[in-house]
Amino acid sequence: MALKDVEIRALKPRDRIYKCSDSHGLYLEVHPTGSKLWRYKYRRLGKEKRIALGRYPEAGLAEARRKRDEARLGLADGIDPAVERKREKLLAVFNGANTFGDLAKEYIDKMVAEGRADTTTTKANWLLEQLAPIAKSSVAELKPVEVLAALKRIEAKGKHETARRCRSFASRVFRYAVATGRAEIDPTSVLRSALITPKTEHHGAMLEPEAVGELLRSIDSYAGHAIARIAMQVAPHVMARPGELRQATWTEFDLEAATWKIPAARMKMPRPRAVPLSRQVVAYLRELHELTGPEGYVFPAFHTFKRPLSENTINQPFRRMGYAVGEITAHGLRTTASTFLNESGKWKPDAIERSLAHADKDAVRGIYNRGRYWEERVAMHQWWSDYLDELRKTTNICN
Incomplete structure (x- = not known):
């Protein structure tokens, strides 16, 4: 018999964990501490499995049923909800560890290993410092407008050449991320025309x-x-x-x-x-x-x-x-x-x-x-x- 919200609120803790079933594999676990946790039980390839769907009342009855129905639809398409949940967690951890700053430092380490000049790697580290506003963002989720905002902050200080160099450096980092499977596109590729073209300045030289x-x-x-x-x-x-x-x-x-x-x-x-x-x-x-x-x-x-x-x-x-x-x-x-x-x-x-x-x-x-x-x-x-x-x-x- 399906649960009702008023019934859920009235449930009291006992000495041991007990379950209250809703429908289609959805049930509520009531713990001795008073915690009420949603679970979805299903069978996959002859094996019984379950996944957590949230804590009541943060996840209400309607929300728990919605999540259950999404899992059931996935099962119908051959997707195991538990496996998908693990994949999403791993992806979240992966993306969280692969920020623009992380990838930029990895790319600079690669430059050092390749024997690039100290002046080149020092300049790369300095350019990364200028891009601090996007350093903690996932390299796979950064959008062109977010990178542009960081570059425009540099331009606003009158540093047009620095902004141009930062865009070029960011592009190399994104292309490295694509090549190593951490991103799918280089969002800076469309930003060239959005930046002010700096006036070419020649080094002062005497020719007489x-x-x-x-x-x-x-x-x-x-x-x-x-x-x-x-x-x-x-x-x-x-x-x-x-x-x-x-x-x-x-x-x-x-x-x-x-x-x-x-x-x-x-x-x-x-x-x-x-x-x-x-x-x-x-x-x-x-x-x-x-x-x-x-x-x-x-x-x-x-x-x-x-x-x-x-x-x-x-x-x-x-x-x-x-x-x-x-x-x-x-x-x-x-x-x-x-x-x-x-x-x-x-x-x-x-x-x-x-x-x-x-x-x-x-x-x-x-x-x-x-x-x-x-x-x-x-x-x-x-x-x-x-x-x-x-x-x-x-x-x-x-x-």
Whole structure:
């Protein structure tokens, strides 16, 4: 006989658990503690089973019957309610453990295992911090509008390029989730046109001989910290990226062989790089060795030898010497070297590209050329340093 709500409310606990049947396998368990729990009993492949449908009164009589009827419909379609319940719980746990933040960290760990440069993985971790609003959301349930909201918060601060990079990083994480079975789509694929396209900004670079000569003289007379001065003096000669130079350690240099070997972990492209050192650069480094050698960072921070110079330490002196942001930057010195070396007509373009550590668009060709041009690069670096010395001495030098 079917139960009635008034009867259920009147049920009293006993010394032992007892049952009150409703219909079609639904019944109520009444516990000595007073708890009243809904259960559904059914048979599947000749075996009696049961599943829980909730606690009364949170789940009322009508709700319990609705859940029972859903289970019966599933049985009619060959779905075992107990098995389906376990699957749903496992899926919930799986999705709960696979948040965007979890997958992003897993993806970054994969980057580390693949030998990606430290600067690349550090930047990836920073981008993940910018995406904190979606970090705790299930990667399988995130919708484009939710990701867009997080990106728009970044845009609202005027950081258009950061928002673009965050979208790109999020896309890589979602594609990794799809590839590993944790998501079905990349919701960022439709967001490209929704973000503001940042204005392209070129690194400040000097391309006139007279201006370069004046800059070199200004650097030589810089009255600030000696480490910053020598870093500025070395930078135009070696054509390295600012991060590669300021994070250099003494173990990477062989001053007798006039060679600087940068490990793959510190390169933008994850492969080692060798840089020829001109006589002028060796002289600067021997001067610096008296201040910061023989171990640790070549260009340590002013307040501690445990960290390298900060990212802006070289650019800030340029500002103090009166150069505006658009006139010159540490990175722009690479553009200066590339322009003058190419315009000189003395050196093969591939040799110049090797010294700038630019990736070859043709991967096979890049591997083939990686070890070539060393002798030419040695000569080129010495010519470049000699040319810079000439520019420093006079303002009337032609290429």
